[in-house]
Amino acid sequence: AQSVTQPDIHITVSEGASLELRCNYSYGATPYLFWYVQSPGQGLQLLLKYFSGDTLVQGIKGFEAEFKRSQSSFNLRKPSVHWSDAAEYFCAVGAASNNNDMRFGAGTRLTVKP
Amino acid sequence: GAGVSQSPRYKVAKRGQDVALRCDPISGHVSLFWYQQALGQGPEFLTYFQNEAQLDKSGLPSDRFFAERPEGSVSTLKIQRTQQEDSAVYLCASSPWAGRNYEQYFGPGTRLTVT
Numbered sequence A: 001a002q003s004v005t006q007p008d009i010h011i012t013v014s015e016g017a018s019l020e021l022r023c024n025y026s027y028g029a030t031p032y033l034f035w036y037v038q039s040p041g042q043g044l045q046l047l048l049k050y051f052s053g054d055t056l057v058q059g060i061k062g063f064e065a066e067f068k069r070s071q072s073s074f075n076l077r078k079p080s081v082h083w084s085d086a087a088e089y090f091c092a093v094g095a096a097s098n099n100n101d102m103r104f105g106a107g108t109r110l111t112v113k114p
Numbered sequence B: 001g002a003g004v005s006q007s008p009r010y011k012v013a014k015r016g017q018d019v020a021l022r023c024d025p026i027s028g029h030v031s032l033f034w035y036q037q038a039l040g041q042g043p044e045f046l047t048y049f050q051n052e053a054q055l056d057k058s059g060l061p062s063d064r065f066f067a068e069r070p071e072g073s074v075s076t077l078k079i080q081r082t083q084q085e086d087s088a089v090y091l092c093a094s095s096p097w098a099g100r101n102y103e104q105y106f107g108p109g110t111r112l113t114v115t
Helices: none
Strands: A003-005 A010-014 A019-021 A024-026 A031-038 A044-050 A056-058 A064-068 A073-078 A087-095 A098-104 A108-113 B005-007 B010-013 B019-024 B031-037 B044-050 B053-056 B065-068 B075-079 B088-095 B110-114
Touching: A003 A087, A003 A098, A010 A019, A019 A108, A024 A073, A031 A064, A031 A073, A044 A056, A044 A064, A044 A073, A073 A087, A098 B044, B005 B088, B010 B019, B019 B088, B019 B110, B031 B075, B044 B065, B044 B075, B075 B088
Parallel strands: A010 A108, B010 B110
Antiparallel strands: A003 A024, A019 A073, A031 A044, A031 A087, A056 A064, A064 A073, A087 A098, A087 A108, B005 B019, B019 B075, B031 B044, B031 B088, B044 B053, B065 B075, B088 B110
């Protein structure tokens, strides 16, 4: 079965600093990969997704992520964090060959220092 | 346009009571999902509908949990004889695509507290 791991439970960065949130997955075939953001009291909002093609994908709010098959990773990055980026971030993996599965990581909570 | 809506947003139930949680998906979305999210955790899958058919209910934790989507739009998640371990946020999501492996559009959730 596929799984997704977000090694960092909580990350704190200063406003204006760069950000990288880690996501590792375990799956034998081609994965579909997603990053979602959840603000307090809100549902999850899709930031970006990877299905195939260019391994560097751009998303909303200035986020990007890079799929590295050799490392089974799909890390989320942002060059300059804004205070409004403080939220919970979830990585999710679906199966390209099985439309009946989707797993979410446990999430990384981002705190932004002024 | 309108997103996924859920009601109520907050529900407090005494242990043993029955509760019903409602989800209004985005109009025209064929797929509808229910998730349970414990504090500090990611969403855990409960059940999946494609139109009115419940194709997967493998994540429902017990037979006290029941979901329906009779006309292929609005869905209700019912929990009978609530227990304290049922306290969580229940998220509903919908998708214009069939299957669980594509992007999903989430509602704000219903926070259930069982006392």
